[in-house]
Amino acid sequence: MTTMTLAKALNNGLRRAMEDDEKVLVMGEDVGTLGGVFRITDGLQKDFGDDRVIDTPLAESGIVGTAVGLAMRGYRPVVEIQFDGFVYPAYDQIVCQVAKLHYRSGGRIKMPMVIRIPFGGGIGAVEHHSESPEAQFVHTPGLKVVACSNPADAYGMIQQAIRSDDPVIFLEPKRLYYSVKGEVDETAVPAPLWQSRVVRPGTDATLVAYGPTVSTCLDAATVAAEEGRSIEVIDLRTLSPLDLVPVLESVRRTGRLVVVHEAHMTLGMGAEIAARVTEECFHSLESPVLRVGGYDTPYPPARIEESYLPDLDRVLDAVDRTFGF
Amino acid sequence: MTTMTLAKALNNGLRRAMEDDEKVLVMGEDVGTLGGVFRITDGLQKDFGDDRVIDTPLAESGIVGTAVGLAMRGYRPVVEIQFDGFVYPAYDQIVCQVAKLHYRSGGRIKMPMVIRIPFGGGIGAVEHHSESPEAQFVHTPGLKVVACSNPADAYGMIQQAIRSDDPVIFLEPKRLYYSVKGEVDETAVPAPLWQSRVVRPGTDATLVAYGPTVSTCLDAATVAAEEGRSIEVIDLRTLSPLDLVPVLESVRRTGRLVVVHEAHMTLGMGAEIAARVTEECFHSLESPVLRVGGYDTPYPPARIEESYLPDLDRVLDAVDRTFGF
Amino acid sequence: MIEPALADPVFGPAPEQTADDPELVQLLTPEGERVHHPAFDLDFSPDQLRGFYRDMTLVRRVDIEATALQRHGELGLWAQLLGQEAAQIGAGRALRPQDFVFPTYREHGVAWCRGVDPVRLLSLFRGVDQGSWDPAEHNFGLYTIVIGAQTLHATGYAMGVQRDGAVGTGDPERDTAVVAHFGDGASSQGDVNEAFVFAASYNAPVVFFCQNNQWAISEPFERQSRIPLYRRAHGFGFPGIRVDGNDVLATYSVMQTALQRARDGQGPTFVEAYTYRMGAHTTTDDPTRYRLSDDVENWKLKDPIARVEVYLRRNGMADDNFVAEVAAEADALGERMRRECHALPDPDPRDIFTLVHSEQTAELAAQQATFDAHVASFDGEEVPV
Amino acid sequence: MIEPALADPVFGPAPEQTADDPELVQLLTPEGERVHHPAFDLDFSPDQLRGFYRDMTLVRRVDIEATALQRHGELGLWAQLLGQEAAQIGAGRALRPQDFVFPTYREHGVAWCRGVDPVRLLSLFRGVDQGSWDPAEHNFGLYTIVIGAQTLHATGYAMGVQRDGAVGTGDPERDTAVVAHFGDGASSQGDVNEAFVFAASYNAPVVFFCQNNQWAISEPFERQSRIPLYRRAHGFGFPGIRVDGNDVLATYSVMQTALQRARDGQGPTFVEAYTYRMGAHTTTDDPTRYRLSDDVENWKLKDPIARVEVYLRRNGMADDNFVAEVAAEADALGERMRRECHALPDPDPRDIFTLVHSEQTAELAAQQATFDAHVASFDGEEVPV
Numbered sequence A, B: 001m002t003t004m005t006l007a008k009a010l011n012n013g014l015r016r017a018m019e020d021d022e023k024v025l026v027m028g029e030d031v032g033t034l035g036g037v038f039r040i041t042d043g044l045q046k047d048f049g050d051d052r053v054i055d056t057p058l059a060e061s062g063i064v065g066t067a068v069g070l071a072m073r074g075y076r077p078v079v080e081i082q083f084d085g086f087v088y089p090a091y092d093q094i095v096c097q098v099a100k101l102h103y104r105s106g107g108r109i110k111m112p113m114v115i116r117i118p119f120g121g122g123i124g125a126v127e128h129h130s131e132s133p134e135a136q137f138v139h140t141p142g143l144k145v146v147a148c149s150n151p152a153d154a155y156g157m158i159q160q161a162i163r164s165d166d167p168v169i170f171l172e173p174k175r176l177y178y179s180v181k182g183e184v185d186e187t188a189v190p191a192p193l194w195q196s197r198v199v200r201p202g203t204d205a206t207l208v209a210y211g212p213t214v215s216t217c218l219d220a221a222t223v224a225a226e227e228g229r230s231i232e233v234i235d236l237r238t239l240s241p242l243d244l245v246p247v248l249e250s251v252r253r254t255g256r257l258v259v260v261h262e263a264h265m266t267l268g269m270g271a272e273i274a275a276r277v278t279e280e281c282f283h284s285l286e287s288p289v290l291r292v293g294g295y296d297t298p299y300p301p302a303r304i305e306e307s308y309l310p311d312l313d314r315v316l317d318a319v320d321r322t323f324g325f
Numbered sequence C, D: 001m002i003e004p005a006l007a008d009p010v011f012g013p014a015p016e017q018t019a020d021d022p023e024l025v026q027l028l029t030p031e032g033e034r035v036h037h038p039a040f041d042l043d044f045s046p047d048q049l050r051g052f053y054r055d056m057t058l059v060r061r062v063d064i065e066a067t068a069l070q071r072h073g074e075l076g077l078w079a080q081l082l083g084q085e086a087a088q089i090g091a092g093r094a095l096r097p098q099d100f101v102f103p104t105y106r107e108h109g110v111a112w113c114r115g116v117d118p119v120r121l122l123s124l125f126r127g128v129d130q131g132s133w134d135p136a137e138h139n140f141g142l143y144t145i146v147i148g149a150q151t152l153h154a155t156g157y158a159m160g161v162q163r164d165g166a167v168g169t170g171d172p173e174r175d176t177a178v179v180a181h182f183g184d185g186a187s188s189q190g191d192v193n194e195a196f197v198f199a200a201s202y203n204a205p206v207v208f209f210c211q212n213n214q215w216a217i218s219e220p221f222e223r224q225s226r227i228p229l230y231r232r233a234h235g236f237g238f239p240g241i242r243v244d245g246n247d248v249l250a251t252y253s254v255m256q257t258a259l260q261r262a263r264d265g266q267g268p269t270f271v272e273a274y275t276y277r278m279g280a281h282t283t284t285d286d287p288t289r290y291r292l293s294d295d296v297e298n299w300k301l302k303d304p305i306a307r308v309e310v311y312l313r314r315n316g317m318a319d320d321n322f323v324a325e326v327a328a329e330a331d332a333l334g335e336r337m338r339r340e341c342h343a344l345p346d347p348d349p350r351d352i353f354t355l356v357h358s359e360q361t362a363e364l365a366a367q368q369a370t371f372d373a374h375v376a377s378f379d380g381e382e383v384p385v
Ligand SMILES: Cc1ncc(C[n+]2csc(CCOP(=O)(O)OP(=O)(O)O)c2C)c(N)n1
Pocket: B029, B058, B060, B082, B086, B089, C106, C145, C146, C147, C182, C183, C184, C185, C186, C187, C213, C215, C216, C217, C277, C281
């Protein structure tokens, strides 16, 4: 058991995956000598060589498109997109090729590719560096989408994603890379990748989050507990396939649900969760499912990003409102 | 009042817009001599010249990206994307540039661009020719998204979209281009662009649709009427901004709502509508909002697309289910 | 609009002036005359030449038959190869078994060379599937409809070949080349140019084979480039060359050299096969709206098959018998295509729920269950509502 | 990995061998010696030369000051121009008022030439806004962070200029050129290459000005191209040329010619300004991780400002007084930047709800109302929960 940052956990997880399977490649802009702008691939090129840790030309479609070809040749490429806002030039390759090749080929072509995306805001960055593009990938059949929220999960999930024979969009809450430390047991068997998890049990209302908003929700639960409300918090972990089993179970008990994410409200994950939970738990709900998300505006300049991002107060506010129905 | 196809209504609308404002340009692949693969721009190059009706190189990002520059120079480009599945190479320009330039510039840069996309399935086409990408644009702040469902609307809406100072994704139900005829009064004042519309009043349940599924829902309402159920049908017309005023009003009366679209179910428009309507009409709902959509699979080969697409039976089935709660 | 001034008195070196370039490699003239080329000559055996004739004749028949099947409503669409037989057979026959090919949607001749049954192509264009051959079995990728996307796949695959140590070993069974097919229109796509960047940067063993058939649907080649396309490669730092794409000998010879260059570890090459799309873009297209029949008539004189037949006959390598034999083979093939096309079973709609991922997810299992229940509800005249 | 074989015995014409090209246009050597060039020579007046010196000195101060402000926590980030002053001032001063410029995020020197107050740049990098100058007022677009996107905007804008009849009229107040700025890394993006395609296809009046500063963050230029970058243009059918980007005279002269070519209706030109990024990529970058200090030291000898100072002094066009005056002006500018940066007001968070569209939608009005209510709930110590 070692205490490490989320960044270090990902770095160790990648290293482990590369040791376990020589077909695993890492590729992207600045992932080699520099170790990535967030240093997630630090030291990997030194140890595995530049045939396996590949600095690419500056072209995201090229990166993902060549990764498709490498996967067809039997490799398992792990692609780094430098920032969330720069995944869009690769969007066509992801949506029309990566996502569809298994289906198109009647299952003959496997696409074991991981696309790592540092996502979310709160780091005081300039435009295009704080986006939350997950909904668009969740809407795309053929992709799997996961988000880690803590070092232990990060370490296990990155390895599991790399072992998956299907393409996985792997979302990393960049705000937490170095701000969060946690214990990682590198010998433990990780929980199954495609499962959500109750991270704090409770009885009065349910909060659902993933990635960077999990800790916000845990904080909210702590504050709520002080005034006597017991809040259950669920970390989704997998957004596609979406595992709602623990959520439905929870809502049947609590009758109240708030979904929290940084992505824009309209057609963010909260919309899908609200629709499904309402359909499945119609008679258990004491209140409509409420959503706390980024507003339906472009991500704002850094000096006001805290007004834009869901925070403790907005989450507690929403919890309050679920008791008002 | 003239009877014409949807295709002709669009063609006439474009022509009219070009006559009214010499800054309006049409651009895209094959829009010139050929008049577009669907002939929506038929005859325009002949009459307005190749400075205003521009055959472009085969590059969607290039088309939208140069249209941004043309808009900055004071033009009003109307871009044709040949098929829904080919909008993705332009995705970065649409999401990061077209959508954000107004906000980024503090409102100094206007982006009066229309991006026309023939969308949806049912024409027996090969892969990438039957997609419904609307949710991804609705999730993107800064874009407006509309869908026409009949010739009269098409004629008015395309002109209104072109007059809008904001970028509009203009979705055209390609399946209906030549299969539907309707009366178009070219002298009438069209309804406001940003409003949904009740296209068939009813009292027992509400169906919400847009584009190609409006006629499916109208058919369903007719069949349901035969067995004594009065179904209200609403044509959304505008998906972003989403006008739910008539929907909420309707659901408060009927207590039952089914949303129908061809786009994939997960995070399709139905999710957002379900979430909002449930929040707004929690106590009026007799049943959870139900969704009928494309399955969460890639669009299938033509020989089985009818199994994939929402049809009369699946809509009626969902209506039935809303009465079962 | 002002005309481009390509040659500039100040900015040198100026690119050449015209989009038409007489400097294309040719070994057999439209009149069937064998000409020689300093760099790309080869000795072709009579069997090889007869083979080219046979291949081209048969794939032309595949094309004609498929076009007819589409007209009869048996196919949803067909993308015709008419006129491009030499480019495709030349490129296809220059391959070694271990080479891997990434096609567009029009490479029926290359598919033929890779042993993909034409009926599999019909099944795709009929709407039964999206490509039912096994790419790994034929070393022939699936047809790609999004223009240019496959050029990056080819480049990545070639990067994999490098990592497998399958270039430059000198072992002819091992050294592997990859071919990226694309069209003149595709050359404008960002993806294609990024493929050039990656291929050059990693010196990947890939040959970019562009069939410049002069048209991208209704747009003439000049809309995409004002200089000959093969020169695009020079700007990325690798060789480019234009070959007479209606000359199967020249195409074969140039491709053989380019492929060997890749296998030897000398990196990418751009080969522009200068040809003409004699048919419509696809069966839904009407080329009379945008091009002159004169143009088509002129290109008829450059027919890729006729010139080989003339050459074979003139040199005593083929006679009426041989030609009749091949025609009979074509008839049989056509007949089989018709028969097997009609017999193609519709796919099971439930495949859509099982083939999305390598394992079915719970959500898709649930959607499939709903679907099954819905279908079952129609059984035994039990019609809902 | 096998080394690229660029020259090929069979495939001609082969592109040249190296990524380093001595054939770059230069008018002033690093030692401050005035050299002559057959095509790009110009007579510079003493005022013009002193102006270059002043511009470069002041924008270097802008850069230093902004870097310091970032270090003191006043800016979130700063992208340094250090070492690229000549390229930017040369390109910026060659513009006519009606020309329009599309910058990247590093064009502080060009912004200076367009009359954009440096404080506006600070405000962007502080996180107050995303660009608060009016592009139409300065004919200078907003900074663009997504690599390469602006090259297409520039090309489209140039197509608009053509449609306005503002090329080739011979009227110097009317004929308009457009500049697309980008970096060596950006040259690999699909968008940039599509911009080349469109510009060539329509012969648009755009100059592609690439500052090849040898690095794209940690990646050396060789990862992007194995031949000199200006040759990329030749593959698209328009002229490309490499200029010493640390030589303000040469850059000015080449750009003036290229811009005039555009204004005259002769179409696009690619100008590669060969320079070096002396600083980090941005203030968050640590270049010691990936490059040798030797390299940086070598480029110090080619400093763009020092050579102009030497030349001015040696030819009696400047003395200590002049240099001191400019230094004092720089001090004053620096002082003003610090003062005004501290005073920059934070934006009103409610702007996010009003600036999305040209008119606020009902949905955003509703979100704003919720926001206002939420903010109001904190007023008067009224803390929720
Ligand atoms: C990204 C994309 N945009 C548009 C299309 C529609 N489309 C299909 S074929 C074609 C023309 C292709 O021309 P070319 O590359 O010359 O190939 P050819 O058809 O002549 O073989 C177009 C525009 C597409 N398939 N993909």
